[in-house]
Structures are given as C-alpha cells and as structure tokens.
Amino acid sequence: MSTVSMRQEGEPWPPGEPQPVIIPMLAEYSDGTNSDLAKVMLEEIYRDYHSKRFTFIVAPDRRLVPVLYWQRDMRSRIKILFTALPGSQRDKIIFVAILSVSPTFIEAVRWAVDELWTFLVGHLTANKSSIEFFARSRGVPWLRAVRELIPELFRRNPEPHVSLFTDHIVGFYPSPNSISDEVLHLNLNAHGPDTYYLSTAGAIVPILAPSYNDAQRSDLQVIDIEDCTYDPNLFRQYDRTPGWPWQTWPRHPQICHPPDIDGVYREPPRCVTCNNHFAAEEDWNNPFNGCQCHAFVQAWKGVLVQIVEYPPFPDQPNVVNRGVRSLQALGANELIGEYTGVLLPDTDYDPHSEICDNTYQFGIYGESEEHCVAVISARLSGNWTRFINHTDDKDKQNVKFINVQIMNRLRVMVKAIKEIKLGDEILGHYGDGYFKSRQLL
Numbered sequence: 355m356s357t358v359s360m361r362q363e364g365e366p367w368p369p370g371e372p373q374p375v376i377i378p379m380l381a382e383y384s385d386g387t388n389s390d391l392a393k394v395m396l397e398e399i400y401r402d403y404h405s406k407r408f409t410f411i412v413a414p415d416r417r418l419v420p421v422l423y424w425q426r427d428m429r430s431r432i433k434i435l436f437t438a439l440p441g442s443q444r445d446k447i448i449f450v451a452i453l454s455v456s457p458t459f460i461e462a463v464r465w466a467v468d469e470l471w472t473f474l475v476g477h478l479t480a481n482k483s484s485i486e487f488f489a490r491s492r493g494v495p496w497l498r499a500v501r502e503l504i505p506e507l508f509r510r511n512p513e514p515h516v517s518l519f520t521d522h523i524v525g526f527y528p529s530p531n532s533i534s535d536e537v538l539h540l541n542l543n544a545h546g547p548d549t550y551y552l553s554t555a556g557a558i559v560p561i562l563a564p565s566y567n568d569a570q571r572s573d574l575q576v577i578d579i580e581d582c583t584y585d586p587n588l589f590r591q592y593d594r595t596p597g598w599p600w601q602t603w604p605r606h607p608q609i610c611h612p613p614d615i616d617g618v619y620r621e622p623p624r625c626v627t628c629n630n631h632f633a634a635e636e637d638w639n640n641p642f643n644g645c646q647c648h649a650f651v652q653a654w655k656g657v658l659v660q661i662v663e664y665p666p667f668p669d670q671p672n673v674v675n676r677g678v679r680s681l682q683a684l685g686a687n688e689l690i691g692e693y694t695g696v697l698l699p700d701t702d703y704d705p706h707s708e709i710c711d712n713t714y715q716f717g718i719y720g721e722s723e724e725h726c727v728a729v730i731s732a733r734l735s736g737n738w739t740r741f742i743n744h745t746d747d748k749d750k751q752n753v754k755f756i757n758v759q760i761m762n763r764l765r766v767m768v769k770a771i772k773e774i775k776l777g778d779e780i781l782g783h784y785g786d787g788y789f790k791s792r793q794l795l
C-alpha cells in the first residue's frame with residue numbers, strides 16, 4: 355500500500371521514505387497499489403479521449419522524439435516508453451503524440467513514481483493499437499500534437515515530413531493509422547465512433563451493414579444512434595400486431611402507461627427516482643418536460659467500450675466476428691447501455707426491408723412476454739450494444755438484456771451481472787429462441 359500525497363515538481367524525495375503515489379484524483383478508485391492505479395490511469399486515458407478532454411502542453415524545450423525533452427524526468431520516462439513500444443519510429447511518434455494530449459498521461463509523466471510508471475508503460479505497450487484506435491475514432495488531434503511537439507520537423511523541410519505523418523491511404527498500413535483523420539472525421543460525424551472495429555491485424559475497419567438477401571444493400575456503413583428512432587409510417591405499413599397493448603395505433607411504442615389507454619385521461623405516473631411525472635406523449639420530445647433523470651441516462655452513454663475482432667465462431671469460420679471489449683472496470687448491477695435501433699412492429703422478418711433483419715433485433719415487451727410492443731432493429735442504426743456476443747456458458751455471461759422503464763420509456767437495457775474488468779469481452783445470452791430460429795447453433 356502506498357500513501358497518497360502531492361509532490362512539488364523537482365523536489366527530491368527525503369532519503370529512506372517510501373515514494374508516495376500521486377494522482378490523488380485517481381487514488382480513491384484503486385485499491386492503493388501501483389499495479390491497480392496504473393489500470394485506473396489507463397482507463398482515465400481512454401476517458402480523456404472519449405470526453406475530448408485534451409491538453410496541449412507547452413514544453414520549455416521541445417526536441418525531436420524520441421528525446422522528447424521537456425524536463426529531465428519526463429525525458430527519461432518518455433525514452434523508456436519509446437524503447438518499449440512496438441512498431442516503426444513513425445508509429446511510435448504518432449502514439450506518443452496521441453498520448454501527449456491526455457491530461458492523465460501528462461500527469462503520469464510528470465508525477466508518477468517509477469513503479470507506477472513501469473506498470474503504466476506495460477499497459478500502454480500492450481494496448482497500443484487499442485488506444486490509438488480509440489483516440490483516433492474519437493477525433494484526437496494527433497497531427498497537431500506532432501506539430502507542437504516537434505516543430506523542427508515541419509519548419510526545416512516540411513513537405514516530406516508532413517506527408518510522412520498525414521495518412522490519406524485507407525487500408526495501406528496494417529496498423530490503426532490505416533484511415534486518415536480526414537476520412538475518420540468525415541464519417542464519424544455521419545456514423546459515430548463505434549461504427550469502426552479494430553481488426554486482429556490492428557487496422558481500423560468501417561462496419562458495413564450485413565445483408566442476408568439480395569434485396570438488402572450490404573455496402574452501407576452502420577450508424578450510431580443514441581435513442582431508438584420511431585417512424586409512424588413504418589408501423590402503418592403493417593397490420594396491427596396481435597398483442598399490441600395500446601388503444602391507439604400507431605402510437606409511440608416505448609411510451610409506457612399511456613394516460614388515454616381506455617379513452618379516459620389520467621395523470622401520467624411519477625418517476626420513482628425524481629418524483630416528476632413522466633411526460634405525456636405530446637411532450638415526449640421536450641427534454642425539460644416530465645422526469646428529469648437525464649444524469650442517469652447520460653451515465654451509461656459515457657461507458658468506455660471498443661468494437662474489436664475476436665476469433666471466428668467455429669460454426670462460421672469465414673465470418674468476421676466483431677464483439678465488444680470493455681475499456682473500463684464496471685460494477686455488478688450497473689446499467690451500462692441501452693439497446694437502440696429502429697422501432698418496428700412485431701411482424702415477421704421482412705426480407706425486402708432495408709432496416710429489418712433477424713440478427714440485430716430485440717423485442718420490447720410490456721407487462722408480459724405476450725405483449726411485444728415493438729422490436730428494435732439494429733441492422734443499419736444502433737449502438738455498440740448490437741455487437742455483444744452470446745454465450746451459453748453462465749460463468750462467462752457478464753451482462754443481461756432487461757426490459758425496464760426509465761424516464762417515460764420502455765427500454766431494453768444492458769445490465770452488468772458481475773464485475774467486468776478492463777479488457778474483458780462483454781457477453782450475454784440472447785434468449786432460447788434466437789439461434790433456433792437461425793439454426794446457427
């Protein structure tokens with residue numbers, strides 16, 4: 355166990371005293387050991403990118419990497435990291451530039467004690483591709499960081515060096531650098547960060563919507579959406595679902611306890627958390643109306659995960675198997691995500707529909723399993739939760755899909771059922787009928 359205190363920059367340690375771990379803001383989340391603290395720091399570095407918490411340090415004397423010469427301590431730390439990193443000189447420079455905009459990393463370089471730094475270097479080295487993919491898919495301004503840290507590179511003979519660091523070639527390098535920032539930024543605005551996966555070769559690959567029949571296009575990049583989308587016209591196309599529980603048709607299927615279910619207006623019920631009324635349907639799009647538990651909803655939108663390629667399933671050896679890797683520790687019983695997609699009526703799978711499929715589909719149920727109020731189809735739009743793989747092994751399942759009412763909506767949520775560690779694959783159970791209907795298992 356180490357004590358936690360702040361050290362003045364440059365101040366020598368009193369001889370014989372154990373070197374304290376600094377980074378006080380992180381200490382409360384760890385068990386106090388340097389090994390655990392290094393993991394928490396790694397998570398915080400991912401979080402810096404996710405929340406776009408960037409810092410550009412102004413170093414007093416900047417020199418070419420690998421001798422990033424800020425101060426003597428920092429210089430030797432960066433040298434250790436540089437030696438440990440895999441990849442070419444260019445890859446290493448890009449990686450250090452990416453790290454250099456993370457306030458947590460800067461804090462570690464400046465303050466961390468040797469043991470903590472050694473653990474952190476181990477984590478950074480082992481997760482190099484993952485960190486780079488995560489940072490770049492969140493729009494980290496790494497090229498600007500290279501320019502700031504190594505101005506000589508651009509001043510003396512800019513052209514060859516600039517082209518060394520600007521990467522317009524998609525799929526050329528077998529590393530996360532394979533998609534340029536420009537391409538990523540363009541597509542990120544339209545599709546979202548979890549519409550790319552990290553391949554086993556270390557490349558960033560756009561995720562294309564699957565197609566199971568000739569009527570569906572398979573060259574469309576999937577889109578991230580925060581909430582389910584509802585288009586009444588999609589519901590009008592179909593006959594009323596037999597188990598439809600509401601009186602009116604179509605109506606927004608996620609809105610629960612409609613006050614007019616039998617034609618009599620009733621006051622909407624209150625949220626158990628904030629005690630406000632749930633918004634009535636007409637106010638549904640007004641975020642300031644009704645239940646105000648937005649902080650709660652926001653919490654699971656900040657979860658750090660990454661879509662990565664896992665080994666193919668034995669029954670589908672030629673199919674790329676994307677799954678979800680957690681980039682943070684998650685506690686048992688935490689709600690970690692909402693399954694989002696396009697809301698559709700509970701009709702049979704329509705092979706001619708662009709949005710409908712039976713692979714990325716979950717039902718939303720009312721009071722009972724017979725009351726399927728809609729299905730959520732995530733073929734084209736959804737979020738990371740659609741890449742959660744299935745396992746029959748109860749010991750490996752670490753999440754489950756649950757139907758809950760939060761704010762004024764019925765939602766399919768992903769709930770952690772045990773502690774999940776940084777790096778674990780997130781695995782659930784799809785329900786007994788899923789694979790039978792596809793005859794895949």
Ligand SMILES: C[S@@+](CC[C@H](N)C(=O)[O-])C[C@H]1O[C@@H](n2cnc3c(N)ncnc32)[C@H](O)[C@@H]1O
Nearest residue numbers: 667674675676677713714740741742743744745
């Ligand atoms: C919701 S998606 C999960 C993400 C999927 N791995 C991907 O790359 O898009 C469900 C599909 O993943 C595959 N899958 C997931 N878990 C599986 C398992 N335990 N065994 C075989 N296939 C599985 C099946 O093809 C299934 O239809």
